[in-house]
Amino acid sequence: MKSSPYGSIKYNTVSEYHSNFKEAIQNTLQQLRAEILKVALQAVEVISYNMPAFKMNKVLVYYAVNKEHIGFYPTPSPILAFKDELANYKTSKGAIQFPLNKPLPLNLIAKIVKFRLIEDSEKGRKAMS
Numbered sequence: 833m834k835s836s837p838y839g840s841i842k843y844n845t846v847s848e849y850h851s852n853f854k855e856a857i858q859n860t861l862q863q864l865r866a867e868i869l870k871v872a873l874q875a876v877e878v879i880s881y882n883m884p885a886f887k888m889n890k891v892l893v894y895y896a897v898n899k900e901h902i903g904f905y906p907t908p909s910p911i912l913a914f915k916d917e918l919a920n921y922k923t924s925k926g927a928i929q930f931p932l933n934k935p936l937p938l939n940l941i942a943k944i945v946k947f948r949l950i951e952d953s954e955k956g957r958k959a960m961s
Contacts, residue, residue: 868886
């Protein structure tokens, strides 16, 4: 179970997850959520690993609030594909850290989600054949 600033909570919905943070963080989370849904119109919001996630055939992206950043988890391949554009952010194999004290790079997030949609649709086609 993930800890939040308010103790250990098991989240059931993305809105419930968002509601457990201060208003400024909620606003940032809502911007992130809106950008993901703008690009992935058919994505379904779920809670997976106690984090907000957006899913088509498989999960496209996850995100979570941490002490000083929002962890954005698009799987490893977009981190390699957008390596140059991510140079100003701390990254690891499958994660990107967006500092809470800076605006979200919404255009970059949109590109990453589009990239994941293409990957997801290719996997979906392979599974059907």
